[in-house]
Amino acid sequence: MLNIREIAKLAGVGKSTVSRVINNTGYVSEDTRKRIEKVMKENGYHPSAVARSLSKQQTNSIGIIIPQANNLFFNEIITGVENVVGENGYVLSFSNTNNDPDKENNAVLAFIEQRVSGIILQPTFSYEDAIYQEHLCKTLSRLQAPIVLVDRPLKHSVWDGVFFDGYLASYQATTALIENGNKTIGIITGNLDMQLARERFEGYIQAMKEHNISVQEKYVLRGDFTMETAYKLVKECLKEGTIPDAFFTTNNFATIGFLKAIIENNMTIGRDIACISFDYIDFADVLGMNLSYVGRHNNMGELAGKLLIDRISNNEFPQRIETVQPRLVLNGSEKSQIIYFYQKRDRSHKRMGGEFYQKWE
CATH class of the missing domain: 1.10.260.40 (lambda repressor-like DNA-binding domains)
Structure with a gap:
């Protein structure tokens, strides 16, 4: 040639x-x-x-760094980013850190060496540690290309970002559980050292406070956003008999752990216990669970991809931050049949007999 x-x-x-x-x-x-x-x-x-x-001095590649490849939410982010950057002639290079800060640092360095045209970063759980964050920001600043942060913010960041209003999402979900007749409402939190987890917990607290419902410590299951911990905590509640009318699960892994424990105890959401999940769980539909959830109005990956492409085209834009709003979808699991039948009986001032009420009264 x-x-x-x-x-x-x-x-x-x-x-x-x-x-x-x-x-x-x-x-x-x-x-x-x-x-x-x-x-x-x-x-x-x-x-x-x-x-x-x-x-x-750069390739036509875009680097994306995510913390959990086995999490459906992060897979949706990748798909959204890929759709946008692909349409603009870029190829997506992917790195999974598994929430390991060392892997995250190595991924950033590798993308710098590869001269990618930009990076989309979802930081590890270590992102709130002040010393680590300073180190990460110094490493990122070595990249002579745009950066967009997704889901987890870095303090004093100069980069564009796409984040979610987790506080409002939790507030809406908890309010929906209250308004559907649940008197005792539990929550499975993430690690409360994390800003994301604190925001979701604070939304729950605010909704309970506004409806004059006391927050009972036995119904606050302090998790870590993993399926294993959520499962263990719910199993302990079942064993001790301290299960509330309803649960709000604050991420998809917590929801899966919760569902696993409930199913093993021969209980059904929307019948024996109410639940609203943070984020959509696809297999719940397959199993006919009719799980209610609070999701996101926009695909955060697509928004991040658009911000990055805009920044590549014109680096003179002021810093741009997009906050995605929640979308509450009620499919039936926000109210158990027990509550429904009790409310119906109370409205008619008649005792609704039968084995169901003999079992639960």
């Missing part, structure tokens, strides 16, 4: 002119551009992507 020097000779131009055409940099007259492109096409010349990236 011909090289740039030979293409330039056949087209009757200098090598620098051919280079400007290949890399789409600098001015080249339309006639000259067409003549060079014609020579390249006739001789089957395809410019090396590596060579182009070296001349521009």
Whole structure:
């Protein structure tokens, strides 16, 4: 295959002119551009992507770093980002840190070496540690390309970001459980050292306070956003007989752990206990659980991808922060049949007999 020097000779131009055409940099007259492109096409010349990236000091790759590859939420982020950057001619390179700060640091360094055109970062659980955050920000600042943070903010960040109003989501979910007749409402939290977990817990507290319902410590299950911990905590509640009317589960892994414990105890959500999940759980629909949930109005990955593409196109924009609002979807699990039948009986002032009430009264 011909090289740039030979293409330039056949087209009757200098090598620098051919280079400007290949890399789409600098001015080249339309006639000259067409003549060079014609020579390249006739001789089957395809410019090396590596060579182009070296001349521009960056590749056509976008790096994305996520903390949990096995989490449906983060998979949705990747899909959203890929849809946007792919439409704009970029290839997505993916790294999973498994919430390990060392892996996160290595991923950032690798993307810097690869000269990616930008990074979308969802930090590890260590993002709130002041010393680690300072180190991470210094490492990120070495990248001479745009960065967009997703879901987990960094203090004093100068970068664009896409975040979710977890406080409002928790407030809406807890309010819905209250308004559907549940008198005792529990919550499975994340690690409350994390801002995300605190925001969701505070939304729950505020809804309970506004409805004059006391928060009982035995119904506050202090988890860590993992399925295993949520499962263990709910099993302990079942064993001790301290199960509330309803639970709000503050992430999808907590929901899965909760459902596993409930099913093992031969209970059904929407019948024996009410529940609203944080985020949509796809397998719940498959199993016909009719699980209510509070989700997100927009795909955060798509928003992050758009912010990054805009920043690549024009780095003069002021810092942009997008806050995605919650979307409450009530499918029936927000009220158990026990509560429904008791309310119906109370309204009619009649005792509704039968085995169901003999069992529960």
